[in-house]
Amino acid sequence: MGSIFAAIVGIILFVLFSPYFEREAPTTDLKGPIYWNFKTPLKLKISDNRALGKYKVEVEEKGRKTILAEGVAADGQKELNLTLTYPKNAFLPTSSDARITVEATDRSLWRFFSPNRLEAKVQVVCDITPPTASVISSSYGIAKGGSAAVVFEARDENLKSAVIRTAAGRIFKAQPFVKKGFYIALIAWELKDDNFAASVVATDLAGNETVVPIGFFQKRVVYKDTKLLLKDDFLNQKIVELSSSMQATPKTTPLDRFLFVNNTLRAENEKLIAKVTTRIGDNMVDGFFTQPFLPIANASVVGSFGDHRSYYMGNDVISESYHKGVDFASVKEATIYAPNNGVVIFNGANGIYGNMLILYHGLGLFTLYAHCSSFLVKEGDLVNKNQPIAKTGMSGLAFGDHLHYGVLIQGVEVRPLEWLDANWIKLNITKVIDEAKTQIASRK
Ligand SMILES: [Zn+2]
Numbered sequence: 302m303g304s305i306f307a308a309i310v311g312i313i314l315f316v317l318f319s320p321y322f323e324r325e326a327p328t329t330d331l332k333g334p335i336y337w338n339f340k341t342p343l344k345l346k347i348s349d350n351r352a353l354g355k356y357k358v359e360v361e362e363k364g365r366k367t368i369l370a371e372g373v374a375a376d377g378q379k380e381l382n383l384t385l386t387y388p389k390n391a392f393l394p395t396s397s398d399a400r401i402t403v404e405a406t407d408r409s410l411w412r413f414f415s416p417n418r419l420e421a422k423v424q425v426v427c428d429i430t431p432p433t434a435s436v437i438s439s440s441y442g443i444a445k446g447g448s449a450a451v452v453f454e455a456r457d458e459n460l461k462s463a464v465i466r467t468a469a470g471r472i473f474k475a476q477p478f479v480k481k482g483f484y485i486a487l488i489a490w491e492l493k494d495d496n497f498a499a500s501v502v503a504t505d506l507a508g509n510e511t512v513v514p515i516g517f518f519q520k521r522v523v524y525k526d527t528k529l530l531l532k533d534d535f536l537n538q539k540i541v542e543l544s545s546s547m548q549a550t551p552k553t554t555p556l557d558r559f560l561f562v563n564n565t566l567r568a569e570n571e572k573l574i575a576k577v578t579t580r581i582g583d584n585m586v587d588g589f590f591t592q593p594f595l596p597i598a599n600a601s602v603v604g605s606f607g608d609h610r611s612y613y614m615g616n617d618v619i620s621e622s623y624h625k626g627v628d629f630a631s632v633k634e635a636t637i638y639a640p641n642n643g644v645v646i647f648n649g650a651n652g653i654y655g656n657m658l659i660l661y662h663g664l665g666l667f668t669l670y671a672h673c674s675s676f677l678v679k680e681g682d683l684v685n686k687n688q689p690i691a692k693t694g695m696s697g698l699a700f701g702d703h704l705h706y707g708v709l710i711q712g713v714e715v716r717p718l719e720w721l722d723a724n725w726i727k728l729n730i731t732k733v734i735d736e737a738k739t740q741i742a743s744r745k
Contacts, residue, residue, distance in 0.1 A: 325350050326417035327405040333423025335401060336459050336506035339387040340429070343369070347405045347419070348380040354406035354416050358385060360425060362399040367391040369401075394427045401425045428507035432457035435513060436501060437483065438736040440729040442518035446492040446607050447716045448708075450589075450730050451515055452478055452485045452737035455503040465515070467491075468498035473711050476664060477585040479741050485586065485734070487664050489713040492524075492607055492623060522716075524607035531559060531614050535700070543653060543698060556619060562653060562698065563612065563620045570652040571625075574659070574669065575712040577647050581665035587738070589664055591731050592686070594640035594720040596670065596706055597629050597693070603703060604628030606716050625714035626669065626707035627721075633702045634674050634692040639684040640720075643668070648676045648691075654705070655697025658690060668720075669707035672699040 327349040337343060347356055353374035360367045369385040401423050406416040433456050440449035453475070455463035465473040465486045475484035490497040501513045536555040543566065544558040608624040643660035646667070651657040654671035658678075661667050674694025678684055693704045708717040719725045 324409065324417060325407075327353055327356075327407050327419040329403045329405070329419060329421050331401065331403055331421060331423055333401075333425070335423055335425045336428050336508075337387075337425055338429050338507040338509050339393055339427060341508035343385045343387075343401075345383050345385070345403065346380065347383070347403065349405075349407040350379070352377050352379060352408040353381060354408050356381060356403075356405040358383065358404075359402050360387070360391075360394065360399065361402060362392070362394040362396060365392055393429070394425065397424070397426070399425045399427065426459070426507070428459055428505060428509065430457070431509035431511045432460055432463075432503035432505050434463070434501050434503040434511045436515050437740050438733045439515050439517070440733055442520050443488075443490050443497060444520040444716060444719070445490055445494075445497070445522045446524070447490055447520070447522070447719055448710055448729070449488050449490075449517065450485065450733040451475075451488060451499075451501070452483065452733060453501045453513070453515075454483050455501065455511075456482045457503065457505040457509075459506040461504050461506045463501070463503045465499050466502045466512075467494075468496065469494045471713070473499075474581045474665065476582055479585070479587050479738060483737070483741055485664065485737070487666055487710045487730075489710040489715045490519075491713055492625070522607070524609060525605065526609045526611065529610055529612050531612055531619075539698065556614060559612070559614075560620055563622060566652045567622060570654055573651055574654075574657075574707075574709070577659060578661075578667040578669075578709045579712045580661070581711060582663060586664065588734055589730055590641045590662065591726060592641060593723045593726060594662075594668060594708065594717070596637050596640045596668065597631060597635060597704055598638070600629035600631035600635065600704070602627055603630045604705075606714075606718060626671070626705045627717045628703050628705055629693075630701070630703040631693065634694060635702075635704070636689045637670055637673070637691045637693060637704055639686055639688045639690050640668060641686045643684055645678050645680050645682045645684060645690070648678070648680055651697070653698035655699060656691075656694065657697075660684065660690070665711040666720075667709040669705075669709060671705035671707070672697050672703060674702075 330346045355373050358370040370383050403421040405419040409417050435454050437452040439451040443449040463484050465488050473486050473488045475486035478485035499515050504510045540558045543562045547561045606627050610622050611618045612620045643662040646661045647659040656673040658670040672694055673691040675692045678690045695702045708715050708720050
């Protein structure tokens, strides 16, 4: 008797705890409503904690059915990643009754040797109409390394995003402008790209995409090549100081240290800058600054944007870099002023940039101040045009007291000269905005 009892207990325990008798049904990541153009492949996942059995995916509407996938999972397979295409001549749903159904079983023996079952139904909305998009106004030209403004219209019942995409593949986000359906973006021709082209790209939730090229006159700019001779006292002081985070050995030479600073550290520092300068607001705007972004008074330009710098040690070129700002020199520890209203989004040490401050001015536009000796504002502060924000200095990779001034659009360093020029702003920003507002006002 006792042994029969023990056997029964044993079977019960086996049924309760054995993986062959688990009770969890398969799951799917499919969540509704799904917007689909019935053209781009539909991805979905079916999984089970132990092993999948049969599966079937269908589109159904009022009794009509189209099978998208059907089969049996391989032995022991826990996950199915399906990429489904819709058959060419199958019906396209027209009503809100259309559903995608996912059925699947597992290989559990729990339910009297019948498996656990998944039956999911989600609404599918058929949308085969691409968004409409058009350019309302844009800057006439763009310079290599420079900026431009674009106002465009993009509409769709199920609009997902409306952005500017360059031929190089960079995406510039846009901000709502004046009225629903209109957007504005500041964009940039990156210094590293030889050519420039950009389009408005509007996509909807169903995967439809509309691409409208924006016409720009391309202004070629020839950037300078400058030679910098590295002197011993610079290598022995600044470079030793800046390379403190390097894994140095007794064999590390001043050249090794310089290469670490100019290559490894520079790349890290630029990555941080790109990271903090990518945001753009989603509030509706109806204008932008009309005054130049001048951060310092009575200073002379001692280094220009886009300079290709070759570093010499004796007669040998040992490294190179691109200078992505304008250098201004004035008196020692000169006051730096906020060039327009903004918010402080970064103040702190950043390697070769030394003590660095970054302001955000809206529309994805940022200004950057490097090599400062001190800060007069801190992260989070709202600053007004002409408010003192910092003092110049020579922290970081600087040969003497100066301000390294950078202007960025959504992470891309652009020619500060344009933003320092009242006439350039008038023709390329203010005029584009005013023309767009006139056009939009003339619509009903
Ligand atoms: Zn500089």
